[in-house]
Amino acid sequence: MVVAANSTPILTLAEYLNYDNGTEARHELENGKLVQMPPESELNVRITSFLFAFFLNQGIPSYRVRMGTEIVVTGARATTRFPDLMVLSEELATALVGATRSTVMPDMPPPALVVEIVSPGQEKRDYRYKRSEYAARGIGEYWIVDGSQEKVTILTWVDGLYEEQVYTGDRAIASSLLGVLDLTARKIFQGT
Numbered sequence: 001m002v003v004a005a006n007s008t009p010i011l012t013l014a015e016y017l018n019y020d021n022g023t024e025a026r027h028e029l030e031n032g033k034l035v036q037m038p039p040e041s042e043l044n045v046r047i048t049s050f051l052f053a054f055f056l057n058q059g060i061p062s063y064r065v066r067m068g069t070e071i072v073v074t075g076a077r078a079t080t081r082f083p084d085l086m087v088l089s090e091e092l093a094t095a096l097v098g099a100t101r102s103t104v105m106p107d108m109p110p111p112a113l114v115v116e117i118v119s120p121g122q123e124k125r126d127y128r129y130k131r132s133e134y135a136a137r138g139i140g141e142y143w144i145v146d147g148s149q150e151k152v153t154i155l156t157w158v159d160g161l162y163e164e165q166v167y168t169g170d171r172a173i174a175s176s177l178l179g180v181l182d183l184t185a186r187k188i189f190q191g192t
Helices: 013-017 042-057 090-096 123-136 185-190
Strands: 027-030 033-036 070-073 079-081 085-087 113-117 141-146 151-158 161-168
Touching (some): 013 027, 042 113, 042 185, 070 123, 079 123, 113 123, 123 141, 123 151, 123 161
Parallel strands (some): 113 141
Antiparallel strands (some): 027 033, 070 079, 085 113, 141 151, 151 161
């Protein structure tokens, strides 16, 4: 473990994966630094639960729809994220069988779809930083669900870049993975 000038320890991925401070607190690793994750807002939990149920109703097997699965992404130093919701590809689900930790490691295939529910004050993190981190992992589809603006941004991986489509109101959401859905931004925000 390297200690930076400001006395904040810089962890390697291996040190982070073995880290245990004896509490139930969850942490992400951002460029080698532990960042404690605050509790989720009630709105974020409701949106995540609504989308989890929606994906199951679309016929995605339950073992492929995940909450609480971590993913290692690229940064200046080791970085991990806990997306609010993840849809695994069949290959990734197979790669995770028997894992001692529900973490998508760098040598595993990327998830098919990742959903982030924007937390107040964290807009830059979800719209900017995670966008580039998930792009670097080649994640095929990234949803940004923003309750304060009542919009859903779908980023689809096309020729090495994300193409963006913003959904508000009653416009049907189209997914490259699932097709045109019986789902709108209004249904997501009213369903919670």
